[in-house]
């Protein structure tokens with residue numbers, strides 16, 4: 001599922017970026033372009049990054065832009 005529609009960034013992309021060393025939202029922005037257009041994906045991208053950084057935690061494939069800002 002897309003986390004950032006503007007840049008076509010998926011949860012998988014974010015997980016891969018986390019595994020490659022992304023630690024902050026600005027890392028995702030630099031590497032993937034997340035939040036560089038409309039910015040609506042910021043909370044979801046942050047939540048996905050947090051989940052991805054948990055050891056072995058799978059990133060759920062679920063809708064984006066939730067009001068809670070989570071990765072589901």
Ligand code: FES
Nearest residue numbers: 004006038039041
């Ligand atoms: S949805 Fe990510 S910049 Fe628009």
